[in-house]
Amino acid sequence: MSDPQNPEPARASARRGRTRARLLDAAVDVFAERGVEGATVELICERAGFTRGAFYSNFSTKEELLLAAAEHGLAVSLERIEEAVGRLELDPGADHAAQVDALVEHFLGPEDPRGVRIEVELRRLAQDDPQARSLVLRINEHLESRILGVISSIEALGGLRLRAEPIVVVRTLVALHRQAAELAWLTGDGEVDLTLLTSYVMVATEAAD
Amino acid sequence: MSDPQNPEPARASARRGRTRARLLDAAVDVFAERGVEGATVELICERAGFTRGAFYSNFSTKEELLLAAAEHGLAVSLERIEEAVGRLELDPGADHAAQVDALVEHFLGPEDPRGVRIEVELRRLAQDDPQARSLVLRINEHLESRILGVISSIEALGGLRLRAEPIVVVRTLVALHRQAAELAWLTGDGEVDLTLLTSYVMVATEAAD
DNA sequence: CGTATCCGATACATTGGTGTATCCGATGAG
DNA sequence: CTCATCGGATACACCAATGTATCGGATACG
Numbered sequence: 001m002s003d004p005q006n007p008e009p010a011r012a013s014a015r016r017g018r019t020r021a022r023l024l025d026a027a028v029d030v031f032a033e034r035g036v037e038g039a040t041v042e043l044i045c046e047r048a049g050f051t052r053g054a055f056y057s058n059f060s061t062k063e064e065l066l067l068a069a070a071e072h073g074l075a076v077s078l079e080r081i082e083e084a085v086g087r088l089e090l091d092p093g094a095d096h097a098a099q100v101d102a103l104v105e106h107f108l109g110p111e112d113p114r115g116v117r118i119e120v121e122l123r124r125l126a127q128d129d130p131q132a133r134s135l136v137l138r139i140n141e142h143l144e145s146r147i148l149g150v151i152s153s154i155e156a157l158g159g160l161r162l163r164a165e166p167i168v169v170v171r172t173l174v175a176l177h178r179q180a181a182e183l184a185w186l187t188g189d190g191e192v193d194l195t196l197l198t199s200y201v202m203v204a205t206e207a208a209d
Numbered sequence: 210m211s212d213p214q215n216p217e218p219a220r221a222s223a224r225r226g227r228t229r230a231r232l233l234d235a236a237v238d239v240f241a242e243r244g245v246e247g248a249t250v251e252l253i254c255e256r257a258g259f260t261r262g263a264f265y266s267n268f269s270t271k272e273e274l275l276l277a278a279a280e281h282g283l284a285v286s287l288e289r290i291e292e293a294v295g296r297l298e299l300d301p302g303a304d305h306a307a308q309v310d311a312l313v314e315h316f317l318g319p320e321d322p323r324g325v326r327i328e329v330e331l332r333r334l335a336q337d338d339p340q341a342r343s344l345v346l347r348i349n350e351h352l353e354s355r356i357l358g359v360i361s362s363i364e365a366l367g368g369l370r371l372r373a374e375p376i377v378v379v380r381t382l383v384a385l386h387r388q389a390a391e392l393a394w395l396t397g398d399g400e401v402d403l404t405l406l407t408s409y410v411m412v413a414t415e416a417a418d
Numbered sequence: 419c420g421t422a423t424c425c426g427a428t429a430c431a432t433t434g435g436t437g438t439a440t441c442c443g444a445t446g447a448g
Numbered sequence: 449c450t451c452a453t454c455g456g457a458t459a460c461a462c463c464a465a466t467g468t469a470t471c472g473g474a475t476a477c478g
Contacts, residue, residue, distance in 0.1 A: 013445095013454075013455090014445095015444085015445075015454080015455070015456095016454085016455075019455080019456080035246075035333065035336075037244075037246035037247070038246070040434080040435060040436090041435080041436075041437095042434090042435070042436090050456070050457090051456070051457055051458075052436085052437090052456095052457090052458095053455080053456045053457045053458075054455075054456050054457080055456095056436095056437070056438080056456095057454095057455055057456065058455090058456095060437095120333070123391070123395060124244065124329070126395055127244075127394070127395070133395070136395065163412050164408045164411065164412055165408065168404060168405060168408045171404075171405055172385065172405050172408065172409060175384065175385055175388035175389075175405060176381065176384055176385070178388060179384035179387065179388060180384075182332070185336075186332060186335055186336070186342070186345065195377060195380075196377060196380055196381050196384060199373045199374065199377045199378075199381065200381060200409070200413075202373065203372050203373055203412045203413045204409075204412045222424075222425090222475095223475095224424080224425075224426095224474090224475075225424085225425080228425080228426080249464080249465060249466090250465075250466075250467095251464090251465070251466090259426070259427085260426070260427055260428075261426095261427090261428095261465095261466085261467090262425080262426045262427045262428075263425080263426050263427080264426095265426095265466095265467070265468080266424095266425055266426065267425090267426095269467095
């Protein structure tokens with residue numbers, strides 16, 4: 001593919017990479033603020049400190065940017081999960097309720113509000129665009145399988161036992177978390193309300209012994 | 210207000226009412242298909258068999274139509290709940306799992322796909338438009354309080370007992386149902402997957418005696 | 419009928435955003 | 449330092465959609 005004889009002039013160069021990154025970053029902001037439809041190429045470029053020339057030399061549509069942004073968002077989410085796993089400390093002595101509170105707060109508390117909006121936008125785009133649709137599905141799969149792993153290890157570490165199919169629990173957690181995040185976004189509240197999630201984990205698990 | 214001396218010429222007349230209704234109906238379709246941003250006044254009018262003249266003589270913005278459509282959607286949902294309550298038959302002899310299956314299927318199975326999209330659009334609009342925001346909140350309240358009532362009566366009728374706060378259960382059901390509906394919409398599948406809902410009700414309730 | 423009013427249709431001006439063709443400064447290889 | 453190429457800026461043509469001003473057919477009322 002990258003034949004030096006055919007220098008493949010478009011794609012990849014230090015400068016190009018930096019420009020793309022800045023545009024992407026600005027796009028995430030603008031999409032989060034006004035949605036994909038509400039965003040204009042002009043605005044994104046301005047925000048990034050460019051004119052539209054830079055955009056059209058790097059991308060062809062806003063949607064392309066959204067896909068790239070979503071892909072990046074997935075990476076961030078996975079990273080955040082790993083980091084949370086690293087910081088995790090279980091207290092086998094605590095009672096059921098205390099353990100649940102701690103776990104939910106630990107894994108589901110922090111959330112980047114921009115990511116929520118981006119995901120909503122992506123899902124909407126997925127209605128008409130097959131590429132967006134398959135990205136949505138891929139993101140779901142990655143997140144689910146990683147969370148499934150985390151849950152299994154928590155279970156294996158003892159303390160909690162699931163009262164339902166693990167995959168169902170994972171999907172429910174994701175669904176509830178999404179709703180909670182969207183609600184927080186709606187009310188303009190920075191804090192995600194974890195009540196539903198905590199309550200769910202409460203009824204869906206029981207103390208191990 | 211309706212002073213015969215001051216004939217208040219705009220508002221209300223048989224013809225006007227019919228026109229508004231047709232426009233509203235067309236708008237629901239178009240919004241459901243392309244979203245609010247994707248919809249154009251032209252398209253809505255065309256769908257309703259009018260030209261833009263009719264629109265501007267009855268409304269001033271697409272958003273006004275969306276609010277009206279959402280209000281209508283709430284009425285439909287409440288109606289559907291009443292109707293489901295009317296058709297409800299409990300089998301106290303059945304075991305827990307069978308009762309749960311039956312209830313979830315009965316109340317949460319059928320869903321108008323257009324309604325889902327309209328609601329998503331409304332919630333998005335609510336980000337910037339305070340009027341839309343308060344409508345969203347009002348819709349939530351109405352639905353929650355009605356569902357709360359339904360759940361209480363099911364519980365009172367015996368057979369099931371809740372393992373969590375009733376209001377939390379209601380909100381969780383709504384959240385999971387919304388997610389399920391959106392997922393169905395995403396996959397283009399007409400059928401809503403009730404797995405998560407069923408599983409939730411399973412762990413969140415127990416046989417009464 | 420006749421006539422006044424209502425309301426949807428038509429035509430037009432305007433706007434905001436897009437895509438493209440071209441220009442020219444920056445960058446990097448030799 | 450020189451030159452070729454890259455990549456962002458500028459300018460322009462274009463289009464889709466909006467909002468408005470005006471027209472004329474329908475409707476209701478005497």
